[in-house]
Amino acid sequence: MTVRGRWALIAVTLTVLVLAVTALLLRPGDRPSASTPSAADASATADGPPVIVPGRPGESAQVRPAQEVRATATPPHNSMDTWFVRMMIPHHAQALEMAVLAPQRAADPRIKALAERIRASQAPEIDYMRSWLQARGLSADEAGHDHGTMRGMQSPEAMRRLADARGAEFDRLFVQLMSDHHAGAVEMATNLLKVGAEPMLLEFANSVAVEQNVEISRMRELLAS
DSSP: OOHHHHHHHHHHHHHHHHHHHHHHHGGGSSSSSSSOOOOOHHHHHHSSOOOOEESSSSSOOOOEEEHHHSSOOOOOOOHHHHHHHHHHHHHHHHHHHHHHTTHHHBSSSHHHHHHHHHHHHHHHHHHHHHHHHHHHTOOOTTTTGGGSSSTTOHHHHHHHHHHHHHHHHHHHHHHHHHHHHHHHHHHHHHHHHHHHHHHHHHHHHHHHHHHHHHHHHHHHHHHHO
């Protein structure tokens, strides 16, 4: 064998040895995989603005990355779900308008306590319903609808009479107006339970119906005493 042939043989042998040692040292976790996303892929996945996701009834909304929300899509809803939320927001808002009058006008401490309970429950519920709409890209407006025609909504004149009342007269009027207002909310929630589609919203509607029925019973007891 010539000198040139010996050197060629040595070079081939060294190449084989290097490849063998590299294969032994390379751990399985270090080997490239076709399924492993690249940095560019990860960046693309993270694209998109954060999304507000409503919590369960009584819980606050959360802001989550867009890719997480895409991975867990919102449950399907129907037109009645949307209508209920759009109607209940202003309905709750008027209840809060009445409740904030009680601390300075009510004579009976039980009326003040009831009004505070209404404020504590319905204000977070409004936040929940607004975030529900926002998470689905829906506006809070219902075109062509007069909210004053909803069951239980009080007229501007009735709201002025309540604001002008004081003491026992306020207590009596507050119970009358709020009982009627609650009855309207219960009717709306009960109707949704018959035709709604989204489970979480149906749970919310059931909670509204149960809690406001309980408060109606309490107000009737106050009015009778």
